[in-house]
Amino acid sequence: MAEVARRRRATRQELTEQTKVGDALIRGLIRAQLALALRLAIVVLIGLGSLPLLFVLAPGVASARIGGIPLPWLLLGVVAYPFLFGIGWVHTRMSERNEREFANLVGRPDRHE
């Protein structure tokens, strides 16, 4: 255990002193977080961003109705908001998980330091 604690302190030092190891660690976290953000952005791009094009290419979709309400009104007036919130919720959970994993790798600050 003492060995683990010592190694963790060393890792913190690697980070703050910008050694090669520390640099690689933080670059890894940034890459993971950016990849997460970009993946979710692509989901939005496909889910919402494709709609104007879809309405052009498939006029049938634009004039379809669900429960008497035209589909474009339903999608843009109602469905879009829970969709956006859901993506945001997923991002919050997963980015926090990335950070937790990173923090476990590095170790929390030692109270005795």
Next chain:
Amino acid sequence: MSNLALPAIVLVTLVTVTIGVYGVRFARTTSDFLVASRVVSPTWNAAAIGGEYLSAASFLGVAGLVLANGVDMLWYPVGFAAGYLALLLFVAAPLRRSGAFTLPDFCEVRLGSRWLRRLATGFVVFIGWLYLVPQLQGAGLTLETITGAPSWVGAVVVGTVVTGNVALGGMRSITFVQAFQYWLKLTALAFPVVFLLMAWQGDGRPAITDGVGEEWLLPHTGGGAPEALFETYSLILATFLGTMGLPHVLVRFYTNPDGAAARRTTLVVLGLVGLFYLFPPLYGVLGRVYTPELAENDPDAVVLVLPGVVLGMGVLGQVLGALVAAGAFAAFLSTSSGLLTSVAGVLSTDVLARGSSSGTARDFRIASLIAGVVPMVLALQVAELEVSRVVGLAFAVAASSFCPLLVLGIWWRGLTDVGAAAGIIAGGGAAALAVLLTVLGLPLEGWVGVITGHPAAWTVPLAFGVMVVVSLATRHRLPPTVGKTMLRLHAPDSLHL
């Protein structure tokens, strides 16, 4: 118009001023003024961000645009909400950890450049004023609709109240005011619409389009006109990416205790804002049934007029008419306060204090006066455009200047001060120029009109492109502290590095 509407807006204004005065007792130092000493709880903060964000454009403008132009206009509220998702994905937590509470601060923290800071200050002021003018014009329209007073009266009243409140109370008071305003605005739209829908039901659900207006129901892009498609995508880019670059949105993130809290606050805001946007389009749709004549001459008034027209001048119609008027005033007061605080903040720290460590409370008061008077004069001079259109243009400028600065600054080590400045000048400058041409009402025809009226689709990629290329060409100017800054922006808060 409702006889109770005028008392209602007077009441909202008085409550706003009272809470503001109450807040003054807490405001002791400049940091109290600007960042509310960072003791605001996340729930309050999220409601305050929502309250500040939902402006005249959201409260009046969205319904007006839907009434006049149909389903394509729903991209405005969707984009206004989606902007918070982009903020959450790419900016929220690292920005909070950077410790910057204004965009110019971020320039200095990340790139260590004083003159880039100045450039950013210029854009903050431009975007802030561009956004303030339609708020004040919306206030003028509201008071005109309610009392028949000339439209300058409302602009001057709201401008004066807000300037006084900001100058005296600063942001601490505004946090409470704003949180209160969010719930007021939500109630003021959600509650009347229930009665409006019941009345519509009671009338035997009259058709929304009477045969002739069928194309109003369909996306304009359905015809396949490339101009319509370009405009829609331009609007999507501007609103999705512009929110993160709005000065009054960004300043609030500093009031979160850490990066993780900033992320959670943003998620709550996304929920609150999305909830709100379910309602304005309903006014636009019902307006199509009951007040179609407004579509031609005064679409922005539909939210104000509809309760009286549909429910009559009985007690119910009067009370609900007063409620929407109060909500509209809450919208002008809250957004204008937030914008004014940010503009005054950068003016006092970056112009009046001339780069010394921070401005004094006195500087902030003087800056508030300057920041408030200029848009008041502009609101009286500039021709009226639909409020949401002008706000959409402010988003386009923000998306073409600060969005690339923030996104590249947070995620790419290779950004240099020269690259950032070149990108802001090229993209933001082009967008600002297009906006000025549009606002001044130059008769631009065909594609020229399309690309100046909706500039984001070309100015955003231009800004990103120039920023990357020039940064690569000036690699020798990379700040030596970039590694340390990146660590600070991205290392989890729990590590306390």
